[in-house]
Amino acid sequence: MSREKITEETGTITDGLDTIQRFFLRPFFLSFTIGIPFCAFKLLFGITALRSGMQEGGIILGLGAVIVLWATADLLMNVGRSTLDLLHVPARFEYCTLAQLGRFFQMPLVFLGVDTLITFALICAMLWSGWIARLPPAESILWYAATTLNLISLSLVSIYTEIRRTRA
Known part of the structure; x- marks a missing residue:
């Protein structure tokens, strides 16, 4: 894949x-290490909210359903971006639904940042509410895997970038 093609696909010089x-900037890497783990966090929060809503009732049930649908759409978009990147085909859509909405306003990265903020808030809510303890074993493993993948990749990119910067 040429440098021009990567620039065209990711909008990154x-x-x-x-x-x-350049690998760190590829849609496959970004989706696999950020987008898909974030979808797992959203999905698990949404499922847990659905379970709580079924027991307790109220608005939490509707919120859980909306978050599950949102997470599923974002997951499909990330898998699509990854697949197209591996096939060397430019994607005509963003990594997530909020960034896609942001494209309409010519600022998809701002909306991607909002998506990130909301996802971090959901992670915090899952932890601080104690809902994390409600996850069955298989879902806990998914949460741990998403956390590990996201944090380790972030650390590797940071370390590599800092090594390159200090050697320049």
């Missing part, structure tokens, strides 16, 4: 970046 740095 890749001149002067090495192969590893």
Whole structure:
């Protein structure tokens, strides 16, 4: 894949970046290490909210349903972006529904940032509410895997970027 193609697909200038740095910017890597884990967090929060809503009733049931639908749509978009990247086909859609909405306003990255903020808030709500303890074993493993993948990849990118910066 040429540098021009990567720039066209991600909107990121890749001149002067090495192969590893360009890999870190590929839609496959971004979806696999950020987008899909975030979808897992949203999905697990939504499922847990649905379970709580069925027991307690109220608005939490509707909120859970909306979040499950949102997470599912975002998951399909991330899998689609990854697949198209592996096939070297430019995607005509964003990583998530909020960023897609942001495209309408010519600022998808701002809306992607809002999506990130909301996802972090859902993670915090899951932890601080104690709902994390309600996850069955299989869902706990998914939560741990998403957390591990996201945090380790972030650390690796940060370490590699800092090594490159100090050697420059």
